[in-house]
Amino acid sequence: MxxxxxxxxxDVGPRDGLQNEKQPVPAAVKIELVHxxxxxxxxxxxxxxxxxxxxxxxxxxxxxxxxxxxxxxGVRYSVxxxxxxxxxxxxxxxxxxxxxxxxxxxxxSQRNINCSIAESIQRFAPVVEAAKAAGxxxxxxxxxxxxxxxxxxxxxERVAYLAGLMKGIGIxxxxxxxxxxxxTPLKVKAAIEATLKHFALGDVxxxxxxxxxxxxxxxxxxxxxxxxxxxxxxxxxxxxPYAKGATGNVASEDVVYLLHGMGIDTGIDLDALVDAGAxxxxxxxxxxxxxxxxxxxxxxxxx
Numbered sequence: 001m002x003x004x005x006x007x008x009x010x011d012v013g014p015r016d017g018l019q020n021e022k023q024p025v026p027a028a029v030k031i032e033l034v035h036x037x038x039x040x041x042x043x044x045x046x047x048x049x050x051x052x053x054x055x056x057x058x059x060x061x062x063x064x065x066x067x068x069x070x071x072x073x074g075v076r077y078s079v080x081x082x083x084x085x086x087x088x089x090x091x092x093x094x095x096x097x098x099x100x101x102x103x104x105x106x107x108x109s110q111r112n113i114n115c116s117i118a119e120s121i122q123r124f125a126p127v128v129e130a131a132k133a134a135g136x137x138x139x140x141x142x143x144x145x146x147x148x149x150x151x152x153x154x155x156x157e158r159v160a161y162l163a164g165l166m167k168g169i170g171i172x173x174x175x176x177x178x179x180x181x182x183x184t185p186l187k188v189k190a191a192i193e194a195t196l197k198h199f200a201l202g203d204v205x206x207x208x209x210x211x212x213x214x215x216x217x218x219x220x221x222x223x224x225x226x227x228x229x230x231x232x233x234x235x236x237x238x239x240x241p242y243a244k245g246a247t248g249n250v251a252s253e254d255v256v257y258l259l260h261g262m263g264i265d266t267g268i269d270l271d272a273l274v275d276a277g278a279x280x281x282x283x284x285x286x287x288x289x290x291x292x293x294x295x296x297x298x299x300x301x302x303x
Contacts, residue, residue, distance in 0.1 A: 004228035006265045010044040010205065011037050011252050013280070014065075015080060017237025019049065019058050021284065027061040031068040033280050037234060038072050040272035042252075046099065046231075049080035050090045066093035078139065082113065087127045091134060098131050100124040101141040102166065104158040104191075105148035108179075112143075117162060125169040132170060140171040141207070145191040147182035156194035163198040173203035175231055178218065181211025185221035192225055205229035208250050210236065215250035216258055223264075230255060235277035236289025251290035253277055271296075 014033050018025050030048070037045055047069065053060035062079070071077065078097035081087040090098060102120045103109040109117050124140075131138050144151075145159045159176070166174055176191050183191070188206070195204050206222040207230070208215040219230060236251035256270050274293045281288040288294055 002226070003223050003262065004226060004264060006267075007223075007228050007230060007259050008043060009252060009255065009266060009268065010046060010078070010229070010231045011042045011234055012046040012207075012231050012249060013037070013234040013237045013252070015046040015048050015059070016249060017233040017235075019056055020238065021058055025058060025283070027064040027068060029280070029283050030061070030065045033234070033276065034065075034069050034077075036272075036276035036279060038075050040276055041266070041268040042273075043074060043267065044076045044078065046078045046080070047095070049082075050086035051080065051082050062089070063093060066095070076137075078137075080141075081127060081131075083123060084126050084130065087130055091130075091136075095136060097137040097139055098127070099139045099141055100127055100171070101143060102162055103143045103148075103179075104154050104162045105144040105151045107150035108144045108148045111150065118165070121165040121169060124171075128170045138171050140166040140174040141177060142166070142174050142195070143177045143179040145176050145183075145195075146178050146187045147180055149180055153187075154191075156190040159191045160194035160197050163195045167198040173205065173229075174199055175205045175207045176222075177207035177231075178209055178215075181209030181215065183208065183218050184214055185217055188218040188221050189225060192222060192227065201226050202228070205231055207231040209248065210250045216254060219250065219255060219258065223262075234273065234290075235281045235293065237280070237284075248289050251277070251288070251293065253288075253290040253292045253296075257292040 014030050048062040048065050049059045076096040079090050079095040081090050081098045128138050142162050176195050208218045232252040232255045233249035234252045236248040238248045256268050259266050274296050277288045277293045
């Protein structure tokens with residue numbers, strides 16, 4: 001079994017993790033979370049999104065958050081931009097990378113962004129063009145690559161179709177996301193294989209939710225294929241607003257513990273990451289969603 005010697009994590013907690021919180025999270029808390037993540041060794045952080053505050057009020061402070069971050073050299077700060085208006089707003093804050101998103105499910109695309117898959121790509125094309133003209137990297141988030149709350153199981157051919165469309169408009173790398181956490185290793189492998197028909201191995205990342213407790217198994221399956229980019233969320237923050245019962249992203253602490261236990265380097269200080277997760281969980285008034293964090297914090301209390 002050949003595994004990567006090093007893995008890079010993108011922590012999506014400040015954006016994907018916090019966007020669905022019912023109570024407003026102050027910009028100062030979001031800024032501090034980014035600072036704690038980069039201090040723990042994260043080199044890629046998804047900070048915020050430029051969407052209508054009518055639809056995602058939690059991200060209405062995007063300019064304040066981006067302006068408040070003390071940027072570290074070597075850290076990539078990415079933001080979500082759903083359309084050209086969002087990109088133009090983001091451009092003022094000089095992100096290192098923008099993220100556009102599409103679904104491998106037609107029904108999910110209609111429910112999420114009110115258009116077909118093909119129409120969503122047409123909408124993103126000018127955004128990608130503008131970003132590349134400005135020297136900003138572009139990532140494509142591919143949601144529902146193994147299952148959809150409306151359509152059920154998603155065929156790999158649908159994933160390949162979406163990946164091909166994204167490649168066609170110039171997107172540089174993509175995320176294979178199990179948005180509702182129903183994936184199992186063989187299904188995830190099939191989705192990744194479909195994506196690899198259009199993107200190189202180093203340009204594909206895994207983004208797994210832990211609704212059914214399969215996220216770490218799916219991470220291992222992706223590692224065995226040579227995938228070395230993954231997305232996770234500190235303290236397991238986040239969920240899917242369009243999928244009833246879908247729990248959060250896999251916790252960054254749990255992924256790092258797995259990787260370090262396999263001798264795979266991440267450049268991340270696990271103890272500092274656990275502290276960051278404990279801090280944001282305290283700010284939100286609930287326990288961390290990371291099993292590893294809860295175990296290590298309990299051990300610290302005993303020691």
